[in-house]
Amino acid sequence: QVQLQQWGAGLVKPSETLSLTCAVYGGSFSGYYWSWIRQPPGKGLEWIGEINQSGSTNYNPSLKSPVTISVDTSNNQFSLRLSSVTAADTAVYYCAREGGYGGDSYAFDYWGQGSLVIVSS
Amino acid sequence: DIQMTQSPSSLSASVGDRVTITCRASQSINTYLNWYQQKPGKAPKLLISAASSLQSGDPLRFSGSGSGTDFTLTISSLQPEDFATYYCQQSYRSPRAFGQGTKVEIK
Numbered sequence: 001q002v003q004l005q006q007w008g009a010g011l012v013k014p015s016e017t018l019s020l021t022c023a024v025y026g027g028s029f030s031g032y033y034w035s036w037i038r039q040p041p042g043k044g045l046e047w048i049g050e051i052n053q054s055g056s057t058n059y060n061p062s063l064k065s066p067v068t069i070s071v072d073t074s075n076n077q078f079s080l081r082l083s084s085v086t087a088a089d090t091a092v093y094y095c096a097r098e099g100g101y102g103g104d105s106y107a108f109d110y111w112g113q114g115s116l117v118i119v120s121s
Numbered sequence: 122d123i124q125m126t127q128s129p130s131s132l133s134a135s136v137g138d139r140v141t142i143t144c145r146a147s148q149s150i151n152t153y154l155n156w157y158q159q160k161p162g163k164a165p166k167l168l169i170s171a172a173s174s175l176q177s178g179d180p181l182r183f184s185g186s187g188s189g190t191d192f193t194l195t196i197s198s199l200q201p202e203d204f205a206t207y208y209c210q211q212s213y214r215s216p217r218a219f220g221q222g223t224k225v226e227i228k
Contacts, residue, residue: 035217045157045165045208047217060216062122094164098212101170106212107155111164 002027006095006112008080012119017066018082022095022112029053029076033098035108036069036080038091046091050098051078065089085119092116123147123211125158132228140196142223144209149189153213155192156185160205160220168207169194199225 008020022034036048037061049059051069059067066083092114099109124147134140144154149212152172157165169185171193182197196203204227209220 031167044222045210045219047219050215050217058215062216096164101174103171105153105171107167107170108157108165108210109170111166114164 002097002110004095004097004110004112006093006115008093008115008117010116010118012085012089012117013121014086014119017083018085018093018117018119019079020090020093020095020115020117021079022076024076024078024097029073033058033106034071035076035096035098037094037096039094040088040091040113048080048082048093053104087119090117090119122216123150123213123218125209125218125220127223129223130221131224131226132201133226135228136199136201138199138228140199140203140225142194142207142209142225144187144192144194144220146190146192146211146213149210150213151223152188153211154187154192155210155212157208157210158203158205159208165208166218196225201227202208204213 003025006022012018030053033050035050051057068081071078095112096108097110098106126145128143154172156169158168159165173185184195204220206224208222
């Protein structure tokens with residue numbers, strides 16, 4: 001049974017850096033892309049970006065704050081850093097696995113529990 | 122980037138009703154379309170992948186259809202546990218994109 005457990009600071013000051021880490025337990029870490037997705041309070045889901053075990057990344061160009069996703073394969077973990085945050089970055093942040101579902105179809109099939117990050121001074 | 126548009130944004134329905142939610146992509150995405158169910162305070166849960174493949178263990182009253190740009194999620198007979206927000210998501214290319222969500226409420 002695959003489980004994703006995430007953690008990080010819940011309160012970040014404006015202009016500082018948001019940092020979250022997600023650990024993967026059970027299943028294989030390699031062979032998948034691992035994503036960060038966020039959800040502002042009362043709003044919809046926004047994909048932030050993804051990484052695989054080789055460190056290959058893809059990011060959503062619509063994000064205003066600079067994003068870095070990194071991987072630690074020795075511990076089956078991946079991390080999110082969002083720099084120069086503003087109040088607009090206040091959201092529940094989720095980590096998720098993108099699994100394969102027949103042919104080259106993919107979907108987010110395992111999710112972390114979510115972390116509420118508030119950007120406020 | 123591919124934009125996903127769901128309709129309606131919300132709906133009120135009664136237990137036993139047939140419910141249909143529509144998702145439209147801004148360009149053709151073949152059948153690279155997923156549906157998620159989200160309940161308050163919880164992470165989204167994958168419900169349907171590749172437009173029409175229901176996840177193992179999920180009730181058969183849920184079904185998905187469509188290809189190209191137009192997709193549908195149908196709940197054949199709404200049950201109390203189905204009241205939630207539903208999101209479509211394209212996996213055709215990056216950046217991945219979600220629809221804005223459809224909240225299904227009790228009438």
